[in-house]
Amino acid sequence: MIIRINKLEKSWLVLIFAVALVIITGCSSQSTTTPTGDEPSGFFSIIGSNTVTPLTSVWAEEFMKMYPKVNIAVSGPGSGAGIAALINGTTDICQASRTIKQQEIDQAKANGVEPYEIQVATDALSVVVNPSNPISELTIVQLSAIYTNQITNWKEVGGNDAPIVAIARDTNSGTHVFFKEHVVQMLGLSSEDKSLEYGTKVLMLPSTEEGVSEVARNPNAIFYPGLGYLTSEVKPLAIKKTADSPGVLPSIETALDGTYPVARPLLYYTNGIPTGILKDFIDYCLSSEGQAKVTEVGYVPLK
């Protein structure tokens, strides 16, 4: 009797293993591309920057409208998450709002992944406050002091006597890293200091939308969304590179002519030079048609 139970157990174990195997193999997401035919078809995923997500979503929708056999999954947990997914082989395209770090390139190569960079648009990283806040411009040095908690009251930068609620994105975000390097650590300024970090009183929020809605609600809050996330409920600040230079408001024009100090590239990374359906998609993004969508979403086109 015992033997019979054991036999039964074995057959059940085999069955469970078989089911698990099917599930595991079914889950590994890799682009399935049909051989080059007349019409592109297949599935691929784009993971990464929360900032680039609105733009990628529009492109993906348009592309899927043009080619109904194509299926694109877009998600925006953050640039770091996207790059990690590219390294781990769980995404086909990584969207990023910062450039890949040398350390990440090394990790990718160790995993047999060759990151290939394509700039798809430009963003003017805007700094926003509540419309009731009288402040209209800040220097990068002041912003750095606010985000390192050295300045904690608006009156220290010429505003009301009220505490500053500094809001940042969490560490998944490319915007978090870009802002840290270019504003908190003041990259390229004479006061550049690579040892500076976000202050511990800074709120780290999981999405850009949450930050914008908190600023819309909170008269003392300050946050840094991408240009595409600006709404009428928040007020963008003019940024002064140094105390003597003029304040520049974020806009497509000021980002294009290079006068806005915190503009940055929005990037796609693929494993090696894109081919097949991925190439078709990226070609569409870079076409004049695709770049027209960039302006619609609120970012800055390449040309």
Added chain:
Amino acid sequence: MLEQASKATTTMSLKKGLQRRWRLGEKFIESWIFLAGVLTIVVLLGIIALLLKEGLPIFLDTPPWEFFFGTKWYPVSEPPTFGIMPFFVATLWVTLVATAISVPIGVACAAYLAEVAPAKVRETVKPIIEILAGIPSVVMGFIGLMLLSPLVQSAFNLNTGLSGLTAGVMLSLMSLPIIISVSEDALRAVPSDFRQAAYALGATKWETIRHVSIPGALSGVTAAIMLGVGRAIGETMTVLMVAGGALAVPVSPTEPMMPMTAAIASGIGNAVRGGLQYQALFAIGLILFVVTLAVNLIADRVLERQKRKFSR
């Protein structure tokens, strides 16, 4: 005679065949249940092994002392620093607030349902409370973000409504159903002779609840509270959305903070498999697992004692 005998043998063989088939079916189900039981143990051991394998290597880079008592968490800096004190204290605050709110309300509600409420009321209210337990945590987070956080901000005159207090209040709503449901069961398990005796001695309803029912069900109520606390410690989505996520060690519950679960959730997407941040997050997971396991084990022990008390 002969006919009868043959008839008897056919029924006998039929019976035997049926019996054999039934036995086979039973064997099948028996082994299926056995496997299901083994599977849960295998999965649990697998999770523990994974947490240990992925989490422990961080201590080669950051000594345990610095990891537990360090107050700086900069995982994406060069070089990274991993100190989880802010997260640990944040979890303590949030759980404390949630417990302080949910225990008095939960136990009182359970006492009402078990001792005071007419059967009709109890039969309507209890399912409704159980529905409350089924509300997805992301919905709770959304409600906290949109309704509660502006309220908390103006009520306590804070800089921002995204704080440990807001998260604690939302968590208390989520652990309430568990506390009410389990303590109500415990209260109803107290034999009615106890109550009858109290009434016979001239005790009022309140005196009976206060001095007979609740002391009688104390271990069950304690277990309910522990289960509620366990829920509050492990909850992730709500605290990620409403706790504010600041990295300072919080000195008061009204500050924005980042509990351990939120720290794992907000960092894991960014962590490359096998990297230092990945290991550090797994180590936090390990700590969280040990804490909730301890809470649940205590609850289990206490519940067991309650059962033994009344199984005369």
